[in-house]
Amino acid sequence: MNNIENMIGAKALMLAMEKEGVKQVFGLPGGANLPMYDELYKSNIRHILARHEQSAAHMADGFGRVSRKPGVCFATSGPGATNIVTGLATAHADSSPMIAVTGQVPVAMIGRDAFQESDIIGMSNPCVKYSFQPRNAAEIPEVVKKGFYIAESGRPGPVLFDIPKDVQQNEAEMIFPDVVKIRGYHPWTDPAIPEIERAIQILLSAEKPIILAGGGVIISSAFAELQAIAEMLMIPVVTTFKGKGAFPENHPLSLGPIGMHGHAEANKLMIEADCVLAIGTRFSDRSVGTFEEFEKRLKIIHMDVDPAEIGKNQTAQVAVVGDVRVSLRIMLKKLTQEVVKKSDYNKWLKHVNEVKDYWRENLKIHPGEMSAAKILRKLRETIPNETILTTEVGQHQMWASLFFDVIQPGTFFSSTGLGTMGWGFPAAIGAKVAKPDVPVIDIAGDGSFNMTENSLATSVLEDIPVIVFLINNYSLGMVAQWQRTFYDRRMIGVDQQNCPDYVKLAESYGAQGIRAQSLDELENAIKVGLKSDVATVIDIPIDPEEDVLPFVAPGTPLKDMILPS
Amino acid sequence: MLVILSILVENKPGILWKITHLFRAKNFNIDTISVGVTADPEFSRITICTHGDEKQIRQIVKQLDKMIDTVEVKQLDEHKSVYRELILFKIKINTPSDSMEINKLANSYGAKVHDVKKDSMMVELTAAPDQIKAFEDLARPFGIIETARTGIAALQREGA
Numbered sequence: 112m113n114n115i116e117n118m119i120g121a122k123a124l125m126l127a128m129e130k131e132g133v134k135q136v137f138g139l140p141g142g143a144n145l146p147m148y149d150e151l152y153k154s155n156i157r158h159i160l161a162r163h164e165q166s167a168a169h170m171a172d173g174f175g176r177v178s179r180k181p182g183v184c185f186a187t188s189g190p191g192a193t194n195i196v197t198g199l200a201t202a203h204a205d206s207s208p209m210i211a212v213t214g215q216v217p218v219a220m221i222g223r224d225a226f227q228e229s230d231i232i233g234m235s236n237p238c239v240k241y242s243f244q245p246r247n248a249a250e251i252p253e254v255v256k257k258g259f260y261i262a263e264s265g266r267p268g269p270v271l272f273d274i275p276k277d278v279q280q281n282e283a284e285m286i287f288p289d290v291v292k293i294r295g296y297h298p299w300t301d302p303a304i305p306e307i308e309r310a311i312q313i314l315l316s317a318e319k320p321i322i323l324a325g326g327g328v329i330i331s332s333a334f335a336e337l338q339a340i341a342e343m344l345m346i347p348v349v350t351t352f353k354g355k356g357a358f359p360e361n362h363p364l365s366l367g368p369i370g371m372h373g374h375a376e377a378n379k380l381m382i383e384a385d386c387v388l389a390i391g392t393r394f395s396d397r398s399v400g401t402f403e404e405f406e407k408r409l410k411i412i413h414m415d416v417d418p419a420e421i422g423k424n425q426t427a428q429v430a431v432v433g434d435v436r437v438s439l440r441i442m443l444k445k446l447t448q449e450v451v452k453k454s455d456y457n458k459w460l461k462h463v464n465e466v467k468d469y470w471r472e473n474l475k476i477h478p479g480e481m482s483a484a485k486i487l488r489k490l491r492e493t494i495p496n497e498t499i500l501t502t503e504v505g506q507h508q509m510w511a512s513l514f515f516d517v518i519q520p521g522t523f524f525s526s527t528g529l530g531t532m533g534w535g536f537p538a539a540i541g542a543k544v545a546k547p548d549v550p551v552i553d554i555a556g557d558g559s560f561n562m563t564e565n566s567l568a569t570s571v572l573e574d575i576p577v578i579v580f581l582i583n584n585y586s587l588g589m590v591a592q593w594q595r596t597f598y599d600r601r602m603i604g605v606d607q608q609n610c611p612d613y614v615k616l617a618e619s620y621g622a623q624g625i626r627a628q629s630l631d632e633l634e635n636a637i638k639v640g641l642k643s644d645v646a647t648v649i650d651i652p653i654d655p656e657e658d659v660l661p662f663v664a665p666g667t668p669l670k671d672m673i674l675p676s
Numbered sequence: 677m678l679v680i681l682s683i684l685v686e687n688k689p690g691i692l693w694k695i696t697h698l699f700r701a702k703n704f705n706i707d708t709i710s711v712g713v714t715a716d717p718e719f720s721r722i723t724i725c726t727h728g729d730e731k732q733i734r735q736i737v738k739q740l741d742k743m744i745d746t747v748e749v750k751q752l753d754e755h756k757s758v759y760r761e762l763i764l765f766k767i768k769i770n771t772p773s774d775s776m777e778i779n780k781l782a783n784s785y786g787a788k789v790h791d792v793k794k795d796s797m798m799v800e801l802t803a804a805p806d807q808i809k810a811f812e813d814l815a816r817p818f819g820i821i822e823t824a825r826t827g828i829a830a831l832q833r834e835g836a
């Protein structure tokens with residue numbers, strides 16, 4: 112139905128977004144987006160006020176990853192727009208669907224260094240999937256339709272609408288299209304059946320197969336398909352860090368994440384495998400160490416929705432381009448027709464289990480009561496399986512990868528590609544908006560929390576209670592670890608001391624602050640947090656010298672993993 | 677390996693910039709580039725000559741293909757396409773006989789002669805890149821003062 116109506120651009124923006132199912136936007140107003148805010152006021156869309164545009168973008172990102180529908184953030188022109196660049200880059204690096212809408216100076220002022228003019232289209236180009244700058248109000252409905260389609264289809268990503276103020280204000284006859292065609296955009300490819308058949312042959316003839324599940328499995332929700340194939344063929348599953356929780360980590364076939372801070376057993380077995388079914392992963396250096404080492408031994412079957420990922424970092428023997436859920440479904444169907452269940456007792460699997468058992472029993476962990484492993488296992492025991500976890504960036508993030516088992520697939524989210532400190536807390540707020548009935552917990556470090564802790568105001572005032580599980584080592588711990596390991600303990604720029612007091616900080620925002628100095632206090636604090644209707648910051652002091660181990664040093668192969676001594 | 681990429685794009689502002697940006701961001705180099713609107717004004721054709729190993733070229737083609745503003749990306753096969761580039765040479769005239777010889781040379785390559793002066797003359801050559809190279813080698817002994825070239829324009833032959 113294409114009813115034509117006369118209205119201003121800003122109103123058309125709201126209507127078009129409502130048609131896309133948008134219920135809320137995260138943002139912060141300014142001069143150049145006031146017309147949009149005025150129409151937001153009149154619309155049914157909720158506004159959630161952030162305290163920094165970067166946080167607004169991370170909130171939209173968190174919302175998008177959890178709901179798999181683009182989250183929307185608003186910022187004004189100039190500094191408002193530049194403040195969202197980190198948010199765009201973070202979403203882009205992790206293929207998260209997002210819409211950012213910035214105000215811009217009026218069309219006639221563009222290019223004249225007007226007050227609060229920034230060339231955000233130019234600045235953001237490498238970190239958006241696409242951007243639009245409508246020059247006439249009448250373009251807005253189509254721009255919105257196209258933008259949402261681009262953001263959520265194929266390999267998702269952030270899309271920017273940079274809307275000049277006069278384009279927001281001008282009246283035009285608006286036509287709201289139901290479908291749009293974009294000539295140069297073909298987000299979905301049907302997977303080639305012969306390639307899937309070849310993949311099956313290679314997998315079945317392999318002696319030591321392994322499945323490497325990446326973030327693509329989570330983005331396309333291919334959990335059931337992945338599990339069915341792993342179980343049918345009895346193939347052990349490792350994940351990338353981005354793919355953490357693509358497969359239940361308490362499953363007998365699960366080995367956990369590989370990579371720089373992967374599980375010892377996962378890294379050990381990854382390098383022994385003779386064939387890998389890699390699903391929705393870009394073979395990032397953080398996952399596979401040095402590429403050449405990785406490539407030599409392995410037959411690689413690579414499934415990905417993005418054809419440009421095939422052969423970018425890793426050469427594959429077989430490549431299946433298409434949505435990984437669709438590809439896995441076809442594979443599963445063919446397997447069901449062709450093979451009987453593989454014996455669940457074979458030499459490889461026996462070996463896999465031995466290695467896994469060995470490391471689960473013998474990996475040395477920090478002896479203190481409040482060691483990272485113990486507090487994270489306590490967290491796991493105390494919270495329900497459907498709890499959504501986000502993380503910040505640093506040691507706590509890698510400890511979460513090592514010691515927190517994700518049981519319900521698709522409940523763990525982190526800034527894995529860009530590694531953005533300060534992402535986890537606002538993203539948790541966005542996640543909670545997407546799933547208000549599920550507890551949401553940000554596993555944080557003190558340094559990262561400092562970057563976006565003012566989102567406590569948003570959490571409290573907008574009634575979006577989440578828990579910040581603050582693993583507090585009073586320092587920029589990950590950097591401190593590198594200085595201890597690679598720079599002969601020349602510690603610089605890492606000491607944060609006991610500043611601020613996180614309990615008082617939380618309380619000053621009207622949130623709840625609890626310090627936990629024993630595992631019992633911690634359990635209690637988590638339980639209080641789960642029941643609380645305001646945000647809860649649990650400050651958990653730990654030994655500042657605790658390292659994350661195992662550790663694969665950058666630029667080295669997985670086999671050179673450093674283990675705790 | 678030297679390759680020619682023929683890229684059909686939406687004829688909208690900023691697209692050439694995005695394409696050159698992609699080359700920079702992915703660490704590729706553009707040897708020559710030519711751009712012009714096609715017979716259908718909705719599209720422009722960008723012809724880029726670049727080099728790299730096979731894996732790199734495959735990657736750049738895929739990255740270009742992935743761009744939403746590119747409608748079609750073709751890697752042209754040298755043997756199945758017509759390539760032309762226009763180049764202007766300003767060549768030194770040292771002795772009176774030079775002028776005759778350069779004229780002869782230009783004739784044999786089907787090039788046009790312009791602006792003949794006492795000390796120099798200008799030659800306009802439209803040819804395939806290897807012919808341009810051959811001409812350049814023959815002209816070099818006279819002394820090449822300046823050149824300007826357009827970049828390659830290329831189209832695949834029908835049925836090829």
Ligand SMILES: Cc1ncc(C[n+]2csc(CCOP(=O)(O)OP(=O)(O)O)c2C)c(N)n1
Nearest residue numbers: 505506507532556557558559586587588589
């Ligand atoms: C925005 C940003 N700046 C700097 C870094 C580099 N960096 C990586 S980890 C880290 C320390 C993080 O400290 P904290 O959040 O306290 O976590 P910890 O490592 O102590 O667990 C830093 C500074 C980064 N990833 N992101």
